[in-house]
Amino acid sequence: MTPDAPYEIRSAPAGQAEQQTPAHVQQGQPAIIIEGLCKKFGTHIVLDHFNLTVGKEENVVILGRSGVGKSVLIKCIVGLLRPDSGRILVFGKNIPDLDHEEIDRVRAKVGFLFQSNALYDSMTVRANLEFPLRRHWIAIDQKEIDEMVQEVLDNVGLGHTADMMPEELSGGMRKRIALARTLILKPEIILYDEPTTGLDPVTGREISRLIVEMQKKYHTASMIISHDMGCVKTTADRVALLIDGKCYTEGTYDALKRSNDKNIAQFFE
Amino acid sequence: MASTSKFQAFLTETGDIARFTGRYFVQGVRPRFEIGELLRQCFLIGYNSFPLVGLTGFIMGLVLTMQLRPSLVDYGVESQLPVMVGVAIVREIGPVITALIFAGKIASSMGAELGSMKVTEQIDAMEVSGTNPFKYLVVTRVAASTLMLPILVILGDTIALLGSFIGVNIRANTSFTLFFRQIVNSFNFGDVLPAYIKTYFFGFAVGIIGCYKGYYSKKGTEGVGRAANSAVVMSSILIFIIDLIAVQITDLLGIN
Ligand SMILES: Nc1ncnc2c1ncn2[C@@H]1O[C@H](COP(=O)(O)OP(=O)(O)O)[C@@H](O)[C@H]1O
Ligand SMILES: [Mg+2]
Numbered sequence: 001m002t003p004d005a006p007y008e009i010r011s012a013p014a015g016q017a018e019q020q021t022p023a024h025v026q027q028g029q030p031a032i033i034i035e036g037l038c039k040k041f042g043t044h045i046v047l048d049h050f051n052l053t054v055g056k057e058e059n060v061v062i063l064g065r066s067g068v069g070k071s072v073l074i075k076c077i078v079g080l081l082r083p084d085s086g087r088i089l090v091f092g093k094n095i096p097d098l099d100h101e102e103i104d105r106v107r108a109k110v111g112f113l114f115q116s117n118a119l120y121d122s123m124t125v126r127a128n129l130e131f132p133l134r135r136h137w138i139a140i141d142q143k144e145i146d147e148m149v150q151e152v153l154d155n156v157g158l159g160h161t162a163d164m165m166p167e168e169l170s171g172g173m174r175k176r177i178a179l180a181r182t183l184i185l186k187p188e189i190i191l192y193d194e195p196t197t198g199l200d201p202v203t204g205r206e207i208s209r210l211i212v213e214m215q216k217k218y219h220t221a222s223m224i225i226s227h228d229m230g231c232v233k234t235t236a237d238r239v240a241l242l243i244d245g246k247c248y249t250e251g252t253y254d255a256l257k258r259s260n261d262k263n264i265a266q267f268f269e
Numbered sequence: 270m271a272s273t274s275k276f277q278a279f280l281t282e283t284g285d286i287a288r289f290t291g292r293y294f295v296q297g298v299r300p301r302f303e304i305g306e307l308l309r310q311c312f313l314i315g316y317n318s319f320p321l322v323g324l325t326g327f328i329m330g331l332v333l334t335m336q337l338r339p340s341l342v343d344y345g346v347e348s349q350l351p352v353m354v355g356v357a358i359v360r361e362i363g364p365v366i367t368a369l370i371f372a373g374k375i376a377s378s379m380g381a382e383l384g385s386m387k388v389t390e391q392i393d394a395m396e397v398s399g400t401n402p403f404k405y406l407v408v409t410r411v412a413a414s415t416l417m418l419p420i421l422v423i424l425g426d427t428i429a430l431l432g433s434f435i436g437v438n439i440r441a442n443t444s445f446t447l448f449f450r451q452i453v454n455s456f457n458f459g460d461v462l463p464a465y466i467k468t469y470f471f472g473f474a475v476g477i478i479g480c481y482k483g484y485y486s487k488k489g490t491e492g493v494g495r496a497a498n499s500a501v502v503m504s505s506i507l508i509f510i511i512d513l514i515a516v517q518i519t520d521l522l523g524i525n
Contacts, residue, residue, distance in 0.1 A: 078397045107399035118394035120386075135400040185398065 383483025
């Protein structure tokens with residue numbers, strides 16, 4: 001039996017390494033990998049073997065008609081919804097497998113901008129921004145917290161609003177505050193759910209530019225849900241088209257714009 | 270058929286509430302604790318419900334005294350009026366009425382507040398920033414209502430006895446000290462302690478139901494209204510059920 005021993009010793013670590021981290025994670029190090037994601041509500045199939053990869057510091061726009069399941073998709077990524085099957089790797093960790101505490105640790109690094117902004121309406125802007133900070137023990141003393149709050153507020157261009165209540169702000173300002181609230185935890189990934197929907201075109205353009213600006217400043221990967229083509233053009237490094245629960249196609253804005261496929265062209269009319 | 274599914278829904282909800290309660294204990298003992306928020310909730314709960322508790326307690330004491338007097342006069346035991354009223358208030362009427370008022374005020378406001386946070390995705394926003402909304406919103410509120418109701422009951426009982434003192438003095442003339450000494454002397458351990466302990470359970474029930482209904486509120490404005498409404502109905506029923514169980518237990522233990 002002795003001659004076999006060196007074989008066993010040599011092969012065991014190699015096999016283990018293969019199991020621990022898939023090869024494509026080690027090499028390309030994408031921020032998000034979605035593989036075969038399925039989600040249905042009752043008999044209504046929303047996502048059907050959806051695949052997508054988002055690279056580090058890449059802006060990917062998810063384009064799709066209303067009700068096609070775009071929000072369901074990003075809610076699965078942060079664990080607000082549980083997929084029926086498939087894998088969602090965020091920083092190499094499969095979200096559906098994680099327990100409460102592990103998922104909270106991942107969530108601290110993933111910003112999520114709700115379509116409705118979801119600002120805490122009983123708190124001032126300052127308290128809204130401090131809320132996640134205090135609960136993650138990122139800054140301990142008040143001076144540090146004040147500095148971080150002021151920094152993100154200045155970054156989104158609303159340095160003077162710290163002591164206002166959310167209801168006193170306009171739609172565009174609320175969106176900026178919501179963005180500031182996700183930026184304050186210095187996320188590595190930000191998920192935007194229709195960031196320009198419900199805003200006037202001018203404000204929408206400002207928000208789109210702000211998204212790009214913040215992405216450059218904070219070096220985040222982003223997934224942006226949108227059907228506002230102005231926003232898509234400004235923000236997208238890559239566009240993924242969600243049709244019938246699948247990633248119908250993906251490519252740059254310009255490449256998709258040139259396409260003759262009816263399903264693609266309808267978005268660019 | 271319809272009644273079977275209603276019964277099933279009842280069982281499902283009971284299971285969900287039990288799980289919610291379990292989660293409360295698991296999260297409640299785990300550090301770090303939201304002390305600041307707990308104190309703020311205690312203050313808000315006390316501040317919001319004390320005027321109502323005080324007013325109803327006063328009227329209850331006064332009316333009960335005036336209603337009891339004729340019967341006691343018939344039996345010639347009018348002098349026992351303070352004792353009768355005192356026992357009735359401290360053992361049963363005080364805790365239950367206060368808890369019902371509390372349920373109406375607090376369970377509904379918890380249901381509505383958490384419900385509207387749910388439908389405007391504020392709870393989800395806390396969840397996705399990894400900040401454990403259950404601990405911040407639910408644990409603090411349930412703990413605050415568990416701690417505050419017993420205090421409110423003591424205050425409510427005291428005010429009710431004051432009302433009763435005034436009720437006695439409408440027709441007769443008793444001194445303040447004599448009135449209270451008569452009541453306190455008539456009390457024993459079995460009158461006060463079980464009545465006091467059960468108020469913690471009342472407070473806990475109101476907190477759990479109010480938070481549960483709000484936290485799992487259905488989307489839409491109607492969902493919030495329904496959460497607030499069913500929080501009051503369910504916690505009020507639960508108060509009577511706990512009261513029923515409490516009296517059986519004290520009976521079994523022989524402390525009465
Ligand atoms: N919690 C839920 N329960 C049942 N159905 C849902 C739920 N969330 C979303 N859906 C359904 O999933 C589909 C996709 O919704 P959504 O992702 O919000 O669309 P959109 O692409 O416009 O963001 C819709 O048909 C919606 O009815
Ligand atoms: Mg949506």
